[in-house]
Amino acid sequence: MSLDLEQLTLSLSQARQQSSPQQILDLIPYSSFIGAQAKVLKADSENVLYWLERRASNIGNPSLPAIHGGVIGGFLELSASIEVLYTLDVNVVPKVVDFSLDYLRPGRYKTIYANCTVLRQGKKLVNVTATAWQDNPETPIATARCHFLIS
Amino acid sequence: MNLKLAIFKPMLKLAMERTGHGAALGFELTRVGYGEVEMSFAYKEEVVGNPITGVVHGGVIVSLLDTCCGSAAITTLKRPAITPTMDLRLDYMHPAEPNQPIHVSAKVYRNTSNVMFCRGSAWQDDPENPIAHCVATFMKVESPSLSFGNVVRRRFNRFIHGNKAFEKEADK
Numbered sequence: 001m002s003l004d005l006e007q008l009t010l011s012l013s014q015a016r017q018q019s020s021p022q023q024i025l026d027l028i029p030y031s032s033f034i035g036a037q038a039k040v041l042k043a044d045s046e047n048v049l050y051w052l053e054r055r056a057s058n059i060g061n062p063s064l065p066a067i068h069g070g071v072i073g074g075f076l077e078l079s080a081s082i083e084v085l086y087t088l089d090v091n092v093v094p095k096v097v098d099f100s101l102d103y104l105r106p107g108r109y110k111t112i113y114a115n116c117t118v119l120r121q122g123k124k125l126v127n128v129t130a131t132a133w134q135d136n137p138e139t140p141i142a143t144a145r146c147h148f149l150i151s
Numbered sequence: 152m153n154l155k156l157a158i159f160k161p162m163l164k165l166a167m168e169r170t171g172h173g174a175a176l177g178f179e180l181t182r183v184g185y186g187e188v189e190m191s192f193a194y195k196e197e198v199v200g201n202p203i204t205g206v207v208h209g210g211v212i213v214s215l216l217d218t219c220c221g222s223a224a225i226t227t228l229k230r231p232a233i234t235p236t237m238d239l240r241l242d243y244m245h246p247a248e249p250n251q252p253i254h255v256s257a258k259v260y261r262n263t264s265n266v267m268f269c270r271g272s273a274w275q276d277d278p279e280n281p282i283a284h285c286v287a288t289f290m291k292v293e294s295p296s297l298s299f300g301n302v303v304r305r306r307f308n309r310f311i312h313g314n315k316a317f318e319k320e321a322d323k
Contacts, residue, residue, distance in 0.1 A: 003202040003203050004203065005203060008202070008203060027202050028199070028200055028201075028202060028208065029196060029197055029198065029199040029200075029202070029208075030197075030198050030199060030200045030207075030208035030210055030211070032197075033175075033197045033198050034210070054317075054318075054321070056171065056314040056317055057171060057172060057174070057175035058171065058172050058175075059170065059171030059172060059317060060171055060172055060173075060218075061171075061233065062170050062171055062305070062309070062317070063233075063301075063302065063305060064233075064320075065171075065317045065320055065321060068171060068172035068173075068214060068217075068218075069214075069217045069221070069235075069236045069239070070172065070210070070213045070214025070215070070216075070217040070218060071172055071210075071214065073210060073213035073214070073217065073239065074208065074209070074210020074211065074213050074214055075210065077208075077209050077210050077213065078200075078208065078210055081200075093200075093201045093202075093203060093204075095243075095246070096209045096243050097242070097243060098240070098241060098242045098243065099209065099213065099240070099241045099243070100238070100239070100240040100241070101213070101238060101239045101240070101241075102237070102238045103235060103236050103237060103238065103239075106235060108321055109317050109318070109320065109321035110321060
């Protein structure tokens with residue numbers, strides 16, 4: 001499991017070259033724990049789609065059934081950090097400083113999709129927003145905003 | 152401890168520790184009081200977020216604090232209702248130490264007719280030196296899905312079909 005900085009830098013540049021954000025996700029054990037996946041939408045574009053297929057171990061409220069709010073939060077935080085690693089030239093694991101999440105609709109027991117936008121990149125801080133939806137991107141189930149320390 | 156909480160605690164423990172994501176993460180509710188809940192979580196390699204240092208992923212802290220604050224909110228209910236999270240804000244003070252348990256506590260500091268305001272914190276050695284602090288708000292929603300008949304029907308379906316029952320429920 002343990003990885004050194006050199007291997008990480010190598011894997012990151014390889015993933016960027018091959019347009020495969022999934023390779024970065026595979027480095028992080030938590031992503032397979034919840035089952036997060038990622039791909040680029042069009043070749044050469046930096047637009048990454050993240051998704052989380054339904055699985056019983058992600059259920060929070062079995063009486064609805066609904067996806068656990070913490071899983072939605074964890075998934076958005078993970079997506080935002082992958083976005084930073086994939087689209088920016090950052091070769092350290094970004095540290096989360098704060099994370100703010102608004103739940104808009106219940107997460108039904110279906111696949112969750114997410115996309116992220118880097119709003120500002122400074123020398124030390126990056127601000128990223130992430131939006132999650134299920135059936136339709138027009139009806140998001142949650143939005144998140146996140147600050148990462150990258151120095 | 153009053154009688155209501157004495158009956159309530161094992162039910163809450165069962166609902167939080169044994170189902171879905173709670174069971175997958177594997178935490179324990181260590182204290183349940185009126186509007187106050189404490190939990191602890193033992194370190195696991197499966198949930199590491201930083202492969203270099205072995206620190207757990209922030210998503211785990213989100214799940215722990217969301218569950219803990221949500222549980223604290225449930226303990227203040229007078230009638231059966233679901234308590235969806237409206238929003239959650241988390242500040243990370245410093246990274247968690249690998250291979251050490253994480254303790255979480257949450258408290259409802261204001262309870263109104265529709266909304267519950269909670270705050271929570273996560274720490275390892277010293278509660279005064281938290282790894283994260285959060286504030287969260289929860290809605291009170293009285294839902295028909297909580298009626299006695301519906302709960303019994305779902306329990307029965309899950310007993311018969313196991314996890315497939317969730318898919319049937321969602322596909323309806």
